[in-house]
Amino acid sequence: MLVNIQTHNQDISYRECLTQVYFSNMFAGTDKFLLTLMAYDLFVAICYPLNYTVIMNTWLCGFLVLLSWIIMLCVSLIHILLMKHLSFSINTEISHFCCQLAPLFKVASSNTFINNIFMYLMTALLGVLPIVGILFPYVQIVSTSMRMSFIVRKYKALSTCGYHLGVVTLFYRTAVVVYLSSAMTHSSQGSTLAIGMYTVVTPMLNCFMYSLRNKDVKDALGKLLRRGL
Template structure:
């Protein structure tokens, strides 16, 4: 099929997880359930933090932002997927695909930045407790979140502008359930060298450096905790850090799975499954990790639910 300029393309076709008609109801029910659990769990975290004055601290401010970003991250892909399954359709408009890609990059990057900032917050709280309220004051916390939004918005915009110069076939099929950058580049009929260079640079700047920052923060945290004599304080710090480390491992582990499956295998099915873990399962599990491992969040959730039960 002849390649056409992007201005002639009206839509792409998202092939989804499976083309088997018998599996569509199962996929629909599974993803609808996971989406509802993700929404409900993260909303509960946000409501618990906002309603409990004891949780109005930098760490929980970042956690509430992480929950909000996870809601947005999942909402970027799953509703469209569910609509397509329900309508027995695979299409997504050209503009809709680029819009979905734009917000996917923003929210994935924000997850990355927020996890890094939360590690830094833990580092300051444990290693420099006397300076904590000065270093992590509300203005600094707000500025860190705002800068994260601005950086990711600009990075995502650059990728969109570079993709606008590419040519695609009419009714281009994307063997995925969402419009990820790597998947769009695979189906382009133009030279994607510049796009790939931009993608790799983004991965290094927005992935490698934050991971190095997290490792550095936790190396200092562990060193400081080993010197701590108070057992109760040490256990409390380990509990708080443990929740964050679980989320970090889950996020970067699944993200690495997406990258390796795309780079080392030609199987689109493996890449799609890895992406499900990255974009759907991780945001769904984050609230459970924080609520089950963190006594403060667990207590706030209990008070929130008891208050809601009393009102009803």
């Protein structure tokens, strides 16, 4: 995006487009897994606080993160290998913010049946499994919080999950909007806006929401808001 703004040129080569597809899929999928792992981390911290350091040890955390990367590296690589068998006409125009699988399949000159099957299969698996992996820990967290005797403990336990839950909601809500707009609408402007929100705005807001856990950041934001008023 920054290169396009500086050069006033929106052209992208075939290799650059495939590279963009590869990394965008890999990072988006890894983000889903990391959000799931963070939900599990909160579950252990709240439901088993005395055993937290034993369960969430350095080896397990490193293994789970590495496994997430390996899974998405393989899935993204298979997408690219399948796309190598597709043919595209010269000067193909993609009416989207960046190179994505679904828009590229629409402008391909060859049969994309296998590509679509694999894309929908991976979208279902990588969409449903992380959501289930997030919902289950939160059900356990709420159940444990309800059994706590002091209101202060309940509030502290639930407030700990607030930032993560906000990021999860923002991430999946924007992702759903992107996929629905790509599948249902014929307006390229609406799809481009949705993908722009998904790839640029959402990651920026994620960092902002997590930084609000820092007391100094909260104080600085409060001063800024009071100064604006």
